Amino acid sequence: MELETEPFDLDTSTPTVVIHREDAEALGVHAMERVELSDDTGTTVGVVKVTTDLIEPGTIGMTRPLMHLEGSVDVRLSPTPQSTRYVRRKLEDIELDHTEIRSIVQDIYHDRLTDIELTAYVCGLQANGLSLEETTSLTECMADVGSRITWDDAVIADKHCIGGVPGNRTTPIVVAIVAAAGVKIPKTSSRAITSPAGTADTMEVFCNVELGQSEIEAVVRKVNGCIAWGGAVDLSPVDDRIIEVETPLSLDPEGQVIASVLSKKRSAGSTHVVVDIPYGESAKVASLAEARRLSRGFKRVGEHLDVRVECAITRGDGPIGRGIGPALEARDVLAVLEGDGPSDLRSKSVELASILLERCGVDADAEALLESGRALETFRDIIEAQGGDRGVTREDIEIGSLTETIVAERDGVVTNADNGVLAELGRRAGAPKDKAAGVVLHVATGEAVDLGDPLLTIHAESAAKRDDAAALEARADVFRIRRPEEMVIDRV
Amino acid sequence: MELETEPFDLDTSTPTVVIHREDAEALGVHAMERVELSDDTGTTVGVVKVTTDLIEPGTIGMTRPLMHLEGSVDVRLSPTPQSTRYVRRKLEDIELDHTEIRSIVQDIYHDRLTDIELTAYVCGLQANGLSLEETTSLTECMADVGSRITWDDAVIADKHCIGGVPGNRTTPIVVAIVAAAGVKIPKTSSRAITSPAGTADTMEVFCNVELGQSEIEAVVRKVNGCIAWGGAVDLSPVDDRIIEVETPLSLDPEGQVIASVLSKKRSAGSTHVVVDIPYGESAKVASLAEARRLSRGFKRVGEHLDVRVECAITRGDGPIGRGIGPALEARDVLAVLEGDGPSDLRSKSVELASILLERCGVDADAEALLESGRALETFRDIIEAQGGDRGVTREDIEIGSLTETIVAERDGVVTNADNGVLAELGRRAGAPKDKAAGVVLHVATGEAVDLGDPLLTIHAESAAKRDDAAALEARADVFRIRRPEEMVIDRV
Numbered sequence: 013m014e015l016e017t018e019p020f021d022l023d024t025s026t027p028t029v030v031i032h033r034e035d036a037e038a039l040g041v042h043a044m045e046r047v048e049l050s051d052d053t054g055t056t057v058g059v060v061k062v063t064t065d066l067i068e069p070g071t072i073g074m075t076r077p078l079m080h081l082e083g084s085v086d087v088r089l090s091p092t093p094q095s096t097r098y099v100r101r102k103l104e105d106i107e108l109d110h111t112e113i114r115s116i117v118q119d120i121y122h123d124r125l126t127d128i129e130l131t132a133y134v135c136g137l138q139a140n141g142l143s144l145e146e147t148t149s150l151t152e153c154m155a156d157v158g159s160r161i162t163w164d165d166a167v168i169a170d171k172h173c174i175g176g177v178p179g180n181r182t183t184p185i186v187v188a189i190v191a192a193a194g195v196k197i198p199k200t201s202s203r204a205i206t207s208p209a210g211t212a213d214t215m216e217v218f219c220n221v222e223l224g225q226s227e228i229e230a231v232v233r234k235v236n237g238c239i240a241w242g243g244a245v246d247l248s249p250v251d252d253r254i255i256e257v258e259t260p261l262s263l264d265p266e267g268q269v270i271a272s273v274l275s276k277k278r279s280a281g282s283t284h285v286v287v288d289i290p291y292g293e294s295a296k297v298a299s300l301a302e303a304r305r306l307s308r309g310f311k312r313v314g315e316h317l318d319v320r321v322e323c324a325i326t327r328g329d330g331p332i333g334r335g336i337g338p339a340l341e342a343r344d345v346l347a348v349l350e351g352d353g354p355s356d357l358r359s360k361s362v363e364l365a366s367i368l369l370e371r372c373g374v375d376a377d378a379e380a381l382l383e384s385g386r387a388l389e390t391f392r393d394i395i396e397a398q399g400g401d402r403g404v405t406r407e408d409i410e411i412g413s414l415t416e417t418i419v420a421e422r423d424g425v426v427t428n429a430d431n432g433v434l435a436e437l438g439r440r441a442g443a444p445k446d447k448a449a450g451v452v453l454h455v456a457t458g459e460a461v462d463l464g465d466p467l468l469t470i471h472a473e474s475a476a477k478r479d480d481a482a483a484l485e486a487r488a489d490v491f492r493i494r495r496p497e498e499m500v501i502d503r504v
Numbered sequence: 505m506e507l508e509t510e511p512f513d514l515d516t517s518t519p520t521v522v523i524h525r526e527d528a529e530a531l532g533v534h535a536m537e538r539v540e541l542s543d544d545t546g547t548t549v550g551v552v553k554v555t556t557d558l559i560e561p562g563t564i565g566m567t568r569p570l571m572h573l574e575g576s577v578d579v580r581l582s583p584t585p586q587s588t589r590y591v592r593r594k595l596e597d598i599e600l601d602h603t604e605i606r607s608i609v610q611d612i613y614h615d616r617l618t619d620i621e622l623t624a625y626v627c628g629l630q631a632n633g634l635s636l637e638e639t640t641s642l643t644e645c646m647a648d649v650g651s652r653i654t655w656d657d658a659v660i661a662d663k664h665c666i667g668g669v670p671g672n673r674t675t676p677i678v679v680a681i682v683a684a685a686g687v688k689i690p691k692t693s694s695r696a697i698t699s700p701a702g703t704a705d706t707m708e709v710f711c712n713v714e715l716g717q718s719e720i721e722a723v724v725r726k727v728n729g730c731i732a733w734g735g736a737v738d739l740s741p742v743d744d745r746i747i748e749v750e751t752p753l754s755l756d757p758e759g760q761v762i763a764s765v766l767s768k769k770r771s772a773g774s775t776h777v778v779v780d781i782p783y784g785e786s787a788k789v790a791s792l793a794e795a796r797r798l799s800r801g802f803k804r805v806g807e808h809l810d811v812r813v814e815c816a817i818t819r820g821d822g823p824i825g826r827g828i829g830p831a832l833e834a835r836d837v838l839a840v841l842e843g844d845g846p847s848d849l850r851s852k853s854v855e856l857a858s859i860l861l862e863r864c865g866v867d868a869d870a871e872a873l874l875e876s877g878r879a880l881e882t883f884r885d886i887i888e889a890q891g892g893d894r895g896v897t898r899e900d901i902e903i904g905s906l907t908e909t910i911v912a913e914r915d916g917v918v919t920n921a922d923n924g925v926l927a928e929l930g931r932r933a934g935a936p937k938d939k940a941a942g943v944v945l946h947v948a949t950g951e952a953v954d955l956g957d958p959l960l961t962i963h964a965e966s967a968a969k970r971d972d973a974a975a976l977e978a979r980a981d982v983f984r985i986r987r988p989e990e991m992v993i994d995r996v
Contacts, residue, residue: 023525023535023554033515040937043515044619044752062515092752100754103630127536128749131623138595139631257620260536260584262592445532 013039013087020066020073027123029058030073031087036062039089044126046090049081056081057090059126077123095119096129102136110149117153120250131257134265142267147309148316150267154275155317158249159225161198161281167372169197170282171364172273174289174306175207176296178434179333179453181341182288183211184239185348185361185382186368188391191237193369193376198232198280200242205259208438208450209338212241217342217409217447219400235393247279248272264296270309277319284320286368290328294431300325322371324364330429330457333357337443337450340471343406349388350406356456358382412441412448412471416482420461420493428492429457437470437490440481446473455491467491505531505579512558512565519615521550522565523579528554531581536618538582541573548573549582551618569615587611588621594628602641609645612742623749626757634759639801640808642759646767647809650741651717653690653773659864661689662774663856664765666781666798667699668788670926671825671945673833674780675703676731677840677853677874678860680883683729685861685868690724690772692734697751700930700942701830704733709834709901709939711892727885739771740764756788762801769811776812778860782820786923792817814863816856822921822949825849829935829942831903832963838898841880848948850874904933904940904963908974912953912985920984921949929962929982932973938965943973947983959983 013035020030029047031039041047043062048055049072058078067073074081098112108116116133119125125133142150169190171183183201190197201211201221212221223231223240231238243252251272258264277285287310290296291303307323314321333344333354347353348361365378381387392402401408434451442449454466461467468490472478481487505527512522521539523531533539535554540547541564550570559565566573590604600608608625611617617625634642661682663675675693682689693703693713704713715723715732723730735744743764750756769777779802782788783795799815806813825836825846839845840853857870873879888894926943934941944961947953960982964970973979 021555021557022522023556030514037937040931042751044748063513064515065513096753103627103755105631126752127620128623128752131620132627132753132755135595135624135627136631139597139628256536259534260618260620261588261624263595263624439532445529 014084015072015087016070016084017074017081018067018071019079020075022075024075024077026126027056027058027077028061028075029078030061030063030067030075032067032069033062033064034069036060039087041089044128046092047087048090049078050086051081051083057124093119093124095125099129099133099136102140103132105140107143108146113146113149114153117150117157117250120253121157123253127257130254131261134254134257134261134263134268137265137268138263141265144309144312147267147270147313150271151274151278151313151317154248154250154271155278158246158279160279161225161229163196163281165196167195167284168282169195169368169372170199170277170280170285171368172277172285172287174269174287174296176431177290177328177332178208178336178431178438179331179341179344180290181211181214181333181345182357182361182364184215184345184391185387186365187237187239188349188387188394189361189365189378189381190368191235191394192381192386192390193374194236195369195372195374196232197237198228198282199237199239200245200247200276200280201239202242204444205255207435208336208443209341210444211239213338213444213447214341214345215239217338218404219395219398221398223398231394231397235390235397237390237394238398239394242276248276251276266306266309269306270313274310274313274317274319274321278317282319284368284372285314285322286364286371287321287323288326288364289323290326292327292329293428295328297328320371322367324367326360328431331431331434331453332360334453335450336434336438336453337441337471338447339409339411340450340452343409343411346404346406346409349382349391351383351385410448412446412450412473414472414475414478415469416478417466417469418487418490420463420465420467421488422493423462424493424495425460426455426457426491427494430490433484433486433490437481437484437487440477440484441470441472442474442477446477448473449477461493506576507564507579508562508576509566509573510559510563511571512567514567516567516569518618519548519550519569520553520567521570522553522555522559522567524559524561525554525556526561528552531579533581536620538584539579540582541570542578543573543575549616585611585616587617591621591625591628594632595624597632599635600638605638605641606645609642609649609742612745613649615745619749622746623753626746626749626753626755626760629757629760630755633757636801636804639759639762639805642763643766643770643805643809646740646742646763647770650738650771652771653717653721655688655773657688659687659776659866660774661687661860661864662691662769662772662777663860664769664777664779666761666779666788668923669782669820669824670700670828670923670930671823671833671836672782673703673706673825673837674849674853674856676707676837676883677879678857679729679731680841680879680886681853681857681870681873682860683727683886684873684878684882685866686728687861687864687866688724689729690720690774691729691731692737692739692768692772693731694734696936697747699927700828700935701833702936703731705830705936705939706833706837707731709830710896711887711890713890715890723886723889727882727889729882729886730890731886734768740768743768758798758801761798762805766802766805766809766811770809774811776860776864777806777814778856778863779813779815780818780856781815782818784819784821785920787820789820812863814859816859818852820923823923823926823945824852826945827942828926828930828945829933829963830939831901832942832944835898835901835903838896838901841874841883843875843877902940904938904942904965906964906967906970907961908970909958909961910974910979910982912955912957912959913980914985915954916985916987917952918947918949918983919986922982925976925978925982929973929976929979932969932976933962933964934966934969938969940965941969953985
């Protein structure tokens with residue numbers, strides 16, 4: 013059937029077409045099925061939406077991924093891609109071979125899977141897991157699409173954190189120490205999706221983070237390290253699409269996590285990687301056993317792909333550092349590099365940098381690099397190379413002036429901090445969009461508090477957001493405060 | 505945020521709103537997340553799509569399920585429904601309790617789940633299955649929503665077929681026999697989704713099938729039976745929504761099948777049910793073991809719900825009857841009722857009717873009711889009660905005059921018929937939309953053929969569709985023809 017194209021601007025990464033019910037019936041096509049669209053230049057596939065009045069019969073609406081098609085196109089019913097069969101197979105707990113996994117990755121890369129097919133893929137992994145062989149194949153196939161950076165150096169360092177711990181902004185410090193030791197570390201980081209700040213959001217307080225591939229290469233050649241937003245380079249296009257369905261479902265299947273991280277490292281040309289796996293009741297990884305399993309998976313898949321991986325299983329039963337939110341975390345980072353700052357953030361960063369340098373076979377003292385101020389100098393070099401002000405001080409970094417302090421409602425010892433509630437507080441205060449917004453903690457787990465002691469202060473740019481955060485019902489549950497003699501923690 | 509509504513006609517059963525990127529950013533909401541929409545009349549929830557030019561900033565597009573909202577609405581970010589947590593739990597293979605299952609069913613019923621959340625639900629069932637208790641809960645909760653028919657009679661019969669076998673149109677014959685025996689049988693059937701004909705499509709050749717609940721009740725009170733399209737009554741609204749995501753994924757998890765069938769029977773007020781479970785290489789149920797497991801599930805869940813269920817495990821390794829497609833199947837049905845017609849369709853229908861009558865505790869001879877012509881008379885009563893012509897003859901039923909016959913490419917014995925290829929042939933020929941289109945079979949499994957013998961004839965209403973069917977590459981694989989001495993079936 014010949015239909016006239018017209019642009020139809022709907023935000024979707026799936027190439028979607030909108031057709032009138034009459035034409036859909038004539039084509040025998042239902043919503044969510046596919047049509048082939050052919051013109052002189054070739055044939056492409058679109059997923060169907062049906063309307064009775066946004067589009068006239070005889071015309072076909074082209075969403076953003078298909079807007080390059082103009083004039084009239086020949087439209088016909090299209091079969092389901094082969095890879096959906098493998099997606100179903102995974103749901104039935106059948107192990108997939110390399111060819112089948114490549115077919116799935118290719119179809120995701122070319123946006124041939126609908127949201128529900130992609131969801132079925134993620135659910136299959138969540139329910140049935142991936143074997144070591146499957147994870148290795150997935151990592152290879154994911155690294156094979158998108159762009160790739162190559163370096164002349166034998167050693168390229170990298171780090172990654174599984175996430176889930178507010179304030180845990182070790183990356184800028186680790187990158188500064190490792191780069192100061194003379195090892196190249198081209199770090200790409202994400203922006204926050206559900207948290208109050210990602211490393212890219214925090215780093216953006218200091219300088220530009222939207223570097224293209226050639227800019228990353230130039231910065232790293234000059235100052236050994238960079239901290240760039242991964243979204244500006246195309247290192248893992250498949251990962252971005254998968255995250256679109258994982259996020260609303262809060263799913264993060266283990267094999268997919270390993271493949272996503274290691275495929276990005278491989279595409280970035282990294283040879284030695286340290287992975288931070290925080291575990292704790294309210295962290296992404298809940299138990300030590302789970303953290304160990306994930307760690308083994310990372311190391312084994314790394315071996316198969318010739319990427320040397322070291323995992324650091326770390327405490328994730330509460331935040332790291334004192335600030336939560338881009339500006340507040342940026343202050344903590346600068347403070348640590350200046351020889352000051354929260355001791356937990358400092359010691360964790362030094363330990364991660366030490367592990368990474370050791371893995372790289374470099375004889376350097378992470379602690380000394382920090383204490384001597386060499387890491388701070390390197391960090392200022394990176395800021396400058398990424399277009400920021402190398403002379404920035406902690407006081408230059410503005411933080412939200414509209415505040416509200418939450419105090420202890422009883423006395424006792426802080427036994428636990430809830431990462432989820434803290435993240436929600438930071439989000440409500442306006443972070444990461446409002447860079448100056450967030451939360452400052454006044455206590456840490458293990459510390460004793462008295463009734464009325466300040467626990468944390470909300471910082472916001474607007475009174476409405478400050479009040480919205482302060483009104484969070486769960487705010488009282490941020491810290492679990494108990495007396496040592498209490499044996500029964502909760503009565504149900 | 506206050507936004508002005510405007511209608512936005514997109515075909516979706518999820519209540520979707522379309523907002524401008526600027527407003528989405530101000531709200532902190534992403535595509536596929538939810539917003540609460542409030543006006544004087546109350547608060548409802550919408551799932552977000554984002555655009556930059558189909559909608560002006562300050563306005564909000566309302567798709568069909570939300571078009572009743574007019575004027576301005578207050579829009580704010582909405583939390584994820586509680587039931588998505590239970591969906592995730594099922595993916596982690598944790599057994600759900602009655603409350604959790606009710607929460608999922610209620611959220612599906614009220615269209616609170618997005619396509620990807622609903623997909624995750626179906627995938628969780630596919631991957632991890634449902635226990636007997638879970639299936640019973642699901643059936644009860646599904647029957648509790650939508651409408652319900654109540655009868656004064658102690659015995660209300662019903663039948664269901666799992667499907668997947670072309671031509672297998674036993675329902676009109678079974679209903680006619682059972683109704684002729686004086687037992688009420690209010691049968692609702694589906695239209696074809698992926699097959700060339702559903703019972704409703706075939707029955708529509710004779711009479712109207714779009715009966716509302718009160719019409720079903722009136723017809724059955726008058727002539728003991730009806731054969732109506734289930735879509736015109738609201739017996740299982742949740743099922744319809746689930747099918748929307750199952751169909752494109754070709755998923756049909758066992759527990760969901762049992763709950764869908766039995767909840768509908770319960771809502772229709774049925775007390776005694778026979779379930780036809782055809783199994784075979786290309787049927788929906790592939791093995792005898794699987795058919796037996798499904799059968800046990802049906803019976804056990806039925807016991808818990810006080811619906812007496814009998815299952816008939818039947819041969820599904822090829823079509824039943826000779827015609828495939830609405831009109832061609834209608835001819836077969838009428839032929840059997842007239843004491844003629846394909847012997848496999850006849851004997852299977854008689855057997856199913858016998859099992860059902862016996863289960864109902866009714867002392868009646870199904871074979872005799874058919875042979876005496878009493879079932880035919882009852883069928884004509886039903887046709888008339890549903891607004892059709894009771895005097896219809898086989899010759900009155902028009903079949904596609906544009907034909908193409910496919911012949912045997914070798915001699916041997918027909919060992920197997922491929923249901924999938926036959927269905928595809930029928931669909932390409934134009935069925936079920938073109939009622940006269942379809943396929944007529946000239947051979948059945950077990951029969952010997954010579955090179956050049958006619959195997960089947962394609963009937964179409966248009967030459968283009970006939971040619972499209974005839975061009976199906978797999979047409980040669982409809983029948984597997986082997987010589988008895990051949991030991992090796994296929995060389996791979």
